[in-house]
Amino acid sequence: xxxxxxxFERDAVVRIASQLFWQKGFNTTSTRDLQDxxxxxxxxxxxxxxxxxxxxxxxxxxxxxxMQNKLNTxxxxxxxxxxxxxxxxxxxLIEDQHHAPSNLCMLIKANSEFGDDQPTLKTLSQNLLxxxxxxxxxxxxxxxxxxxxxxxxxxxxxxxxFQIQFTGLRSYLNRxxxxxxxAGLIAQMxxxxxxxx
Amino acid sequence: xxxxxxxFERDAVVRIASQLFWQKGFNTTSTRDLQDxxxxxxxxxxxxxxxxxxxxxxxxxxxxxxMQNKLNTxxxxxxxxxxxxxxxxxxxLIEDQHHAPSNLCMLIKANSEFGDDQPTLKTLSQNLLxxxxxxxxxxxxxxxxxxxxxxxxxxxxxxxxFQIQFTGLRSYLNRxxxxxxxAGLIAQMxxxxxxxx
DNA sequence: TTTTAACTTGAACAATCGCTCAAAATCAAA
DNA sequence: TTTGATTTTGAGCGATTGTTCAAGTTAAAA
Numbered sequence: 313x314x315x316x317x318x319x320f321e322r323d324a325v326v327r328i329a330s331q332l333f334w335q336k337g338f339n340t341t342s343t344r345d346l347q348d349x350x351x352x353x354x355x356x357x358x359x360x361x362x363x364x365x366x367x368x369x370x371x372x373x374x375x376x377x378x379m380q381n382k383l384n385t386x387x388x389x390x391x392x393x394x395x396x397x398x399x400x401x402x403x404x405l406i407e408d409q410h411h412a413p414s415n416l417c418m419l420i421k422a423n424s425e426f427g428d429d430q431p432t433l434k435t436l437s438q439n440l441l442x443x444x445x446x447x448x449x450x451x452x453x454x455x456x457x458x459x460x461x462x463x464x465x466x467x468x469x470x471x472x473x474f475q476i477q478f479t480g481l482r483s484y485l486n487r488x489x490x491x492x493x494x495a496g497l498i499a500q501m502x503x504x505x506x507x508x509x
Numbered sequence: 510x511x512x513x514x515x516x517f518e519r520d521a522v523v524r525i526a527s528q529l530f531w532q533k534g535f536n537t538t539s540t541r542d543l544q545d546x547x548x549x550x551x552x553x554x555x556x557x558x559x560x561x562x563x564x565x566x567x568x569x570x571x572x573x574x575x576m577q578n579k580l581n582t583x584x585x586x587x588x589x590x591x592x593x594x595x596x597x598x599x600x601x602l603i604e605d606q607h608h609a610p611s612n613l614c615m616l617i618k619a620n621s622e623f624g625d626d627q628p629t630l631k632t633l634s635q636n637l638l639x640x641x642x643x644x645x646x647x648x649x650x651x652x653x654x655x656x657x658x659x660x661x662x663x664x665x666x667x668x669x670x671f672q673i674q675f676t677g678l679r680s681y682l683n684r685x686x687x688x689x690x691x692a693g694l695i696a697q698m699x700x701x702x703x704x705x706x
Numbered sequence: 707t708t709t710t711a712a713c714t715t716g717a718a719c720a721a722t723c724g725c726t727c728a729a730a731a732t733c734a735a736a
Numbered sequence: 737t738t739t740g741a742t743t744t745t746g747a748g749c750g751a752t753t754g755t756t757c758a759a760g761t762t763a764a765a766a
Contacts, residue, residue, distance in 0.1 A: 335624065340536045343754055353715050354755070364754065416621050423683055424613050424621065427532065438684055472681065472690070473697065480677025484669065486620055487635055493669070500670070500705070507704045508697070540724055550745050551725065561724065 322360070323374075325350045330371035335413035337425050338368050338433065369436055375418045376440040380447060393455035398502055401478060405485060406494050415486040419444070420479055445471050464509045473508060477501045519557070520571075522547045527568035532610035534622050535565050535630065566633055572615045573637040577644060590652035595699055598675060602682060603691050612683040616641070617676055642668050661706045670705060674698045 332349045333341055343364055347353060352360075361367040386403065387396035414421065422437035448471035455461045461470060481497055484490060529546050530538055540561055544550060549557075558564040583600065584593035611618065619634035645668035652658045658667060678694055681687060 337536075337622070339534075342752075344752085355716080355757075356714055358755070359713075414624075420680055421621060424618060424680070425534070427611075441684060472694070476677035476681050476694070477673065478677070479680045480673035480675070483617055483621070483676045483680070484673050487638060497669070497673070504701045504705070508701070539722075541722080552727075552746080553744055555725065556743075 325352065326370045326374050329367055330374050331413045333368055333371050334375065334418040337421060339425065365433065368433065372418065372422060372436060372440065376444065379444070387451065392460060393451060393458060394460050394502065398498070401498055401501070405482060405498060409491070416482060417479065445475065448474060461506065462509060470505070473505060477504065522549065523567045523571050526564050527571050528610045530565055530568050531572065531615040531618070534618060536622065562630065565630065569615065569619060569633060569637065573641065576641070584648065589657055590648060590655060591657050591699065595695070598695055598698070602679060602695065606688070613679060614676065642672065645671060658703065659706060667702070670702060674701065
């Protein structure tokens with residue numbers, strides 16, 4: 313019970329840190345910002361996470377896990393895979409938009425922030441994106457097995473196309489007055505997906 | 510002549526700064542990095558550009574201009590608009606990839622780096638992206654007039670789709686061992702464009 | 707109640723940040 | 737050659753960075 317309490321608090325701290333890192337990025341989030349947000353002093357933070365980078369790694373992994381959970385929830389709510397995916401995209405790009413720390417996917421933001429000078433974080437973001445792609449491949453395999461998509465492309469190719477569309481769309485919706493276009497562009501995205509051959 | 514000499518040197522300085530900013534982003538590029546790259550001391554830099562932000566603005570505008578010039582060159586090399594666009598995308602995503610400071614578009618990188626705490630730079634990047642969209646709209650209008658694309662969508666809608674694809678693709682090609690997929694994904698992009706309705 | 711181990715605190719360090727400015731160097735006009 | 741205006745230099749300012757660590761606090765064991 314006590315162990316759970318500690319574990320819970322640690323998760324809560326990671327989640328708050330994740331929100332801040334997601335909003336400001338790794339390099340521009342100062343340890344003072346983090347201290348204020350998670351209400352911990354340097355000594356405690358460094359005892360628990362080792363470094364700013366250590367805390368960020370946990371935050372990024374937590375974000376990736378939350379995304380997978382969200383996608384699983386959406387898929388469980390529909391019998392058709394494509395309906396679940398549509399719900400997922402709609403939820404992320406429209407409903408979550410208002411209270412999300414950033415309009416971009418944290419993984420994509422990470423992958424674009426880090427260069428060869430920060431190989432640890434670059435590799436981590438790439439691995440997490442790779443995991444998500446694997447996850448999507450399984451999903452698209454199921455969609456093909458259920459006859460929702462053609463067999464001309466492999467499931468991995470569909471997964472790639474989905475990510476490209478999703479990322480591009482998310483970036484585009486970062487522009488002013490683009491919210492009103494969101495629903496139409498999402499419809500267009502799934503239309504393109506089904507037209508692929 | 511002297512005026513041209515000075516102007517030329519200023520442009521050269523901006524171009525070098527642009528490369529560095531493109532690679533590292535605005536916030537993580539220090540004024541010391543810039544000093545070394547453009548071989549100027551703080552006093553001269555601040556006399557010429559006012560601030561780090563001032564130099565960045567010129568660098569970003571220069572990047573946008575270079576992109577438009579590149580696109581114009583590609584379009585001029587082909588009678589069909591879609592062939593020109595294909596050349597442009599191929600050049601940026603495959604040929605330029607090796608010697609480019611970053612795998613991402615500098616405008617997209619800027620638009621994702623800046624939040625509400627840096628409104629000047631956020632607005633600038635949004636304006637430049639907006640200009641590029643207008644430019645693309647004109648291009649797609651011509652493509653439609655030449656019968657290369659359907660009339661079901663407006664030119665602006667084609668321009669939006671192009672940007673979403675281009676951005677998403679560019680982000681995806683940031684992952685390891687994805688270079689071998691580039692050509693195929695570009696072909697898929699233009700296939701989707703022509704299948705749109 | 708005393709002991710001990712674990713955790714928290716916050717002052718402070720060295721490094722780096724964007725930027726200033728008096729002094730030196732440069733150059734064109736007289 | 738002298739003068740006066742312009743540009744360049746680089747030491748250094750105050751603020752902020754990631755991180756450390758001795759001192760203080762807390763809580764469970766004895």
